Amino acid sequence: MTDLFENSRLYIIAFVIPLTLSLALTPLLRALALRFGHLDKPTEIKTHKHPTPLLGGTAVYLSFVASLVFMRFYTSFPTGTLRDLRIILAGGTVMFGLGLIDDLRKPHGLGFRTKFVVQFAVAIFTAFYGIRIHFIQPEHIGFIISVLWIVGVSNAFNIIDIMDGLSAGQAALAAFGFLLISFPSEAIYVNFASAALAGAALGFLPYNFSRRLKIFMGDSGSLLCGFVLALVAMGTRYSDVNPLGVYAPLFILAVPIYDTLFVSVMRLRRGHSPFLGSHDHFALRLEKIGFSRHGVVRLAALATLGLSIFSWLLTVVPLAWGIVIILFLMIESVLVGLAIAKIKI
Numbered sequence: 001m002t003d004l005f006e007n008s009r010l011y012i013i014a015f016v017i018p019l020t021l022s023l024a025l026t027p028l029l030r031a032l033a034l035r036f037g038h039l040d041k042p043t044e045i046k047t048h049k050h051p052t053p054l055l056g057g058t059a060v061y062l063s064f065v066a067s068l069v070f071m072r073f074y075t076s077f078p079t080g081t082l083r084d085l086r087i088i089l090a091g092g093t094v095m096f097g098l099g100l101i102d103d104l105r106k107p108h109g110l111g112f113r114t115k116f117v118v119q120f121a122v123a124i125f126t127a128f129y130g131i132r133i134h135f136i137q138p139e140h141i142g143f144i145i146s147v148l149w150i151v152g153v154s155n156a157f158n159i160i161d162i163m164d165g166l167s168a169g170q171a172a173l174a175a176f177g178f179l180l181i182s183f184p185s186e187a188i189y190v191n192f193a194s195a196a197l198a199g200a201a202l203g204f205l206p207y208n209f210s211r212r213l214k215i216f217m218g219d220s221g222s223l224l225c226g227f228v229l230a231l232v233a234m235g236t237r238y239s240d241v242n243p244l245g246v247y248a249p250l251f252i253l254a255v256p257i258y259d260t261l262f263v264s265v266m267r268l269r270r271g272h273s274p275f276l277g278s279h280d281h282f283a284l285r286l287e288k289i290g291f292s293r294h295g296v297v298r299l300a301a302l303a304t305l306g307l308s309i310f311s312w313l314l315t316v317v318p319l320a321w322g323i324v325i326i327l328f329l330m331i332e333s334v335l336v337g338l339a340i341a342k343i344k345i
Helices: 002-036 056-074 079-104 112-128 139-159 166-182 188-209 218-232 243-252 254-269 282-288 293-316 319-341
Strands: none
Touching: 002 056, 002 188, 056 079, 056 188, 056 218, 079 112, 079 188, 079 218, 112 139, 112 218, 139 166, 139 218, 139 254, 166 188, 166 218, 166 243, 166 254, 166 293, 188 218, 243 254, 243 293, 243 319, 254 282, 254 293, 254 319, 282 293, 282 319, 293 319
C-alpha cells in the first residue's frame, strides 16, 4: 500500500509539472510566433478564418520533456525504464523537429515522402531498441507491425488536428486511458510518459480554444503526441486476464485511427491521393449536419472516454465478457461509420 501511494504521488507530480509549464509557456510561444510571423494561414482545405500562431506544439514538447527530465533526477528509475524513457525522448524529439520544420515552412511544408522517410527511420530505431510488440510471432512480423503502428498512430493525430481541441484533447484523454490500464504496472515508463503527455496537452488546450489567445499545436505537437501514445500503447501487458486485452489500445485510440482510415478510404474512392488534404473528416461531416465545433470536440471526447472505460474492462473481465465487449464495439463502429459516410460534404 505504501508503494502504491508513493507511485501515485510521483505520477501526480509528473502530470502537474507539464500542466503548469504548458500553461505558462504557450502564451509566450504564441507571442514569439506572432513576432516572427510563424502563422498558419487559411486555405481551401484549412477551415480556420484568420492566420493563427503555430508554435503550440513547442510548448507541449518542452513541458513533456521537462517533466520526464525532472522525474529522472527526482526518483530512481530502474535501468529498463530509464532506457525506454530515453528512447521516447530521442524519438519524440526527432518527430517534434520534423513537425516543427514542416510548420515553419507553411503553407507548402515538407513533402509527404520526406516526412515518411524520417518517420519510418524513427520507428525502426524505436522498435530496434526494444519498444515494440512482443506477443506476435515470428519476431520479425511483430517488428514490422510495430513500425507500421508507430508511423500510423503518429500520423493519425496529425490528420485529426483539424479543429480546436480535437487532436490535443484526444491525446490527453488517450494518455489518461493508458494510465488507467497500466497502473500499477511493471512498465513504469508507460505511467510517467502518459502522465507527462496528459499534463502537457491539457495545459495547451485553453489557448487552443481561446478566441483572444488562440494558438495551434501544428504538426510538431500532433506528431509528438501520436508518437508517444503509439509507444506507451506497446508498453503494458493487456492480456493477463484474457487474450483479447491486447486489443485495448485500438479502442483507446479509436477516434484518430478511425478518422485516418475513413478519410483515406473516402479519398481513394474518389480517385484522390490519401496523402492530400480534403474535407472528408468525420468532424467536418458532423459540423455539416448542425453540430458546433465545440459540440464535435465534446462528442469525440465522450467517445474516447467511453472507449477507454470499455478498454479497461476488456483487460479485467473473463474471456466470454471480453468477446461481448469487442462485438458490441465493432457493431457500433460499423453503424456509426455507415451513418457518417452518408453525410454529404
